[in-house]
Amino acid sequence: MQARKIGLGLAALAAGALVLGLLQEQRLGRLRAQNEALRAQVSELTAFQAESKQRAGPPDGMAETARLRDQQAELLRLRGEVTRLRNEARQNAAGGATGSLPPAIAAPVGDQGETNSAPFTAAATVSVGSGETFATGGWLTSSGLRTFLLATPKLGESAADGKAINVAMCLLKVAEGDLPESLLRKLQSQTQADSPVLTGTEAAFLKSKLDSADETNIVSRPFIATSDGVPASLFVGESRPNPDGTQREIGTKIDLSPQLAQDGQTIKVAVNLEYVPLEEKGSGDARLKSN
Numbered sequence: 001m002q003a004r005k006i007g008l009g010l011a012a013l014a015a016g017a018l019v020l021g022l023l024q025e026q027r028l029g030r031l032r033a034q035n036e037a038l039r040a041q042v043s044e045l046t047a048f049q050a051e052s053k054q055r056a057g058p059p060d061g062m063a064e065t066a067r068l069r070d071q072q073a074e075l076l077r078l079r080g081e082v083t084r085l086r087n088e089a090r091q092n093a094a095g096g097a098t099g100s101l102p103p104a105i106a107a108p109v110g111d112q113g114e115t116n117s118a119p120f121t122a123a124a125t126v127s128v129g130s131g132e133t134f135a136t137g138g139w140l141t142s143s144g145l146r147t148f149l150l151a152t153p154k155l156g157e158s159a160a161d162g163k164a165i166n167v168a169m170c171l172l173k174v175a176e177g178d179l180p181e182s183l184l185r186k187l188q189s190q191t192q193a194d195s196p197v198l199t200g201t202e203a204a205f206l207k208s209k210l211d212s213a214d215e216t217n218i219v220s221r222p223f224i225a226t227s228d229g230v231p232a233s234l235f236v237g238e239s240r241p242n243p244d245g246t247q248r249e250i251g252t253k254i255d256l257s258p259q260l261a262q263d264g265q266t267i268k269v270a271v272n273l274e275y276v277p278l279e280e281k282g283s284g285d286a287r288l289k290s291n
Helices: 002-056 061-097 181-189 200-211
Strands: 120-129 134-142 145-155 164-175 218-227 232-241 247-260 266-275 285-289
Touching: 120 134, 120 145, 134 164, 134 200, 134 266, 145 200, 145 247, 145 266, 164 200, 164 247, 164 266, 218 232, 218 247
Parallel strands: 218 285
Antiparallel strands: 120 266, 134 145, 145 164, 164 218, 232 247, 247 266
């Protein structure tokens, strides 16, 4: 009798698992279909905007300006919806791998506000000339906003060996609607483990946004003074207590290692970045000189 009960219990568990699997597959199918539909709407709206600009020429009065703003707002909304559905599908897929049914509404990374405790990370290695700017990051840290790290390594004269390297940086938030379509596609196509390396025109575009940025869009302006081949680190932020009494660091951690090339002008920089958003009370400045 007991063996029969055990058999019935196992059969019920198997049936439950099968039902959960079917529900999961149906949900993922619906999400994929919605994602594709929204992507098609984005493409159609983008093409319509381009065609309208070609036909209409310069905007004609306030009504035309308002119409273009409405179209831009709708395009921005559709892009955000595509990103939300993509992240939700990934989370549902991860939930399916563990055999559990995900929540009905899953909040994607970056849509949890500026107090998200999950870190955004980037690791990049890039070679640039002294005084040239590169960028990495590009995380969707809040709805419609992406956060980049801009860094400008430059040769200095303070080190005893004459190979001082100063790295001025800025953590900058940029609205997705302001990004070039090619750069936005590049960021959206990268997996969570990838870190973009942005130089040339992409870095120049972000630097132009920095030069004209409102202070509310500047998270912090870290600065590291080190020398050729000497690793350096800094942390900009604060420590906060966890429920268990331990401490967690909220803010920006940066580890970098610069290396001067044989030409004496090119600097190879390896940078590791971890960013945990916090409530921002204005821009911050931090400087750390390596030993």
